[in-house]
Amino acid sequence: MPRLTRYFIKTGMLYLLLALLVAGVMAAVPVLQLSPKLGVLRPVFYHLLMVGWVTQLIFGVGHWMFPKFSKDQPRGREQLAWATFILLNAGLLLRLVGEPLVALSPEANAGWVLFLSALLQLIAGWLFILNVWPRIKER
Amino acid sequence: MPRLSVWMVRSALLHLGVGLTIGALLLWNKGLPFDAWLWLLRDTHINLLLVGWTLQFALGMMVWVMPRFTAAPRYGNLRLGWWGWGLLNGGVLLAAGGVWLGSMCTFAGYVAQAAAFVLFLFLIWRRIKPFAT
Numbered sequence: 001m002p003r004l005t006r007y008f009i010k011t012g013m014l015y016l017l018l019a020l021l022v023a024g025v026m027a028a029v030p031v032l033q034l035s036p037k038l039g040v041l042r043p044v045f046y047h048l049l050m051v052g053w054v055t056q057l058i059f060g061v062g063h064w065m066f067p068k069f070s071k072d073q074p075r076g077r078e079q080l081a082w083a084t085f086i087l088l089n090a091g092l093l094l095r096l097v098g099e100p101l102v103a104l105s106p107e108a109n110a111g112w113v114l115f116l117s118a119l120l121q122l123i124a125g126w127l128f129i130l131n132v133w134p135r136i137k138e139r
Numbered sequence: 140m141p142r143l144s145v146w147m148v149r150s151a152l153l154h155l156g157v158g159l160t161i162g163a164l165l166l167w168n169k170g171l172p173f174d175a176w177l178w179l180l181r182d183t184h185i186n187l188l189l190v191g192w193t194l195q196f197a198l199g200m201m202v203w204v205m206p207r208f209t210a211a212p213r214y215g216n217l218r219l220g221w222w223g224w225g226l227l228n229g230g231v232l233l234a235a236g237g238v239w240l241g242s243m244c245t246f247a248g249y250v251a252q253a254a255a256f257v258l259f260l261f262l263i264w265r266r267i268k269p270f271a272t
Binding site: 055058067095098099102118122125138 | 140141142145148149152153155156159160162163164165166167169170171172188189192193196
């Protein structure tokens with residue numbers, strides 16, 4: 001299994017753990033009478049699960065198992081794949097911090113964190129698509 | 140990789156690209172608001188990424204990697220899969236169109252998606268088996 005695939009899968013598993021913890025915190029709100037403001041974590045939970053875990057798992061396994069691009073570059077352009085990994089995770093971490101911050105402290109003017117998060121994840125996604133597209137072929 | 144899987148995975152990638160672009164606009168708009176109307180695209184964003192990307196990718200990979208039959212047709216009745224591909228992608232587009240064309244369009248889209256999934260069940264079910272049977 002290529003090193004990048006291991007990074008994708010292991011990072012994805014950490015996000016899954018984090019998503020489950022966030023879900024647990026939200027479920028504990030009425031039980032432990034925690035602040036209802038913790039409800040702002042709901043979109044964070046969904047994106048930890050679907051981007052951090054599911055999509056990252058697919059990216060990692062796809063990088064590993066799709067038909068080879070060529071003999072010299074079996075997995076396409078490795079730099080693009082690494083850039084996908086770094087940008088996707090940087091974007092998601094920014095969201096993890098920025099979304100509650102924007103919702104709970106509008107006066108902090110942290111909207112640019114969400115803009116940057118969106119931009120990084122968008123670039124990561126399209127880099128993955130462009131890099132993997134030629135590998136989706138009959139053999 | 141059979142041709143159906145190629146088309147399904149590539150279609151899934153296109154849904155990922157469009158769904159992610161809409162998602163990025165929504166997140167940008169959440170941080171630095173520029174158009175309240177954008178929020179109407181939230182359901183489209185979710186449907187594109189859950190059904191168009193994740194589900195279609197998983198089904199396309201299953202058509203490819205599940206144990207094949209020893210006799211032809213080795214992948215099973217792929218005609219079912221092609222109908223499923225059309226219904227799934229048409230369904231996602233119809234559901235997305237519901238933002239402009241109304242709830243009947245969205246409903247038709249979800250029915251098409253469900254029908255697509257039933258066709259894939261018929262295609263894949265018997266291939267979930269031990270090897271070489």
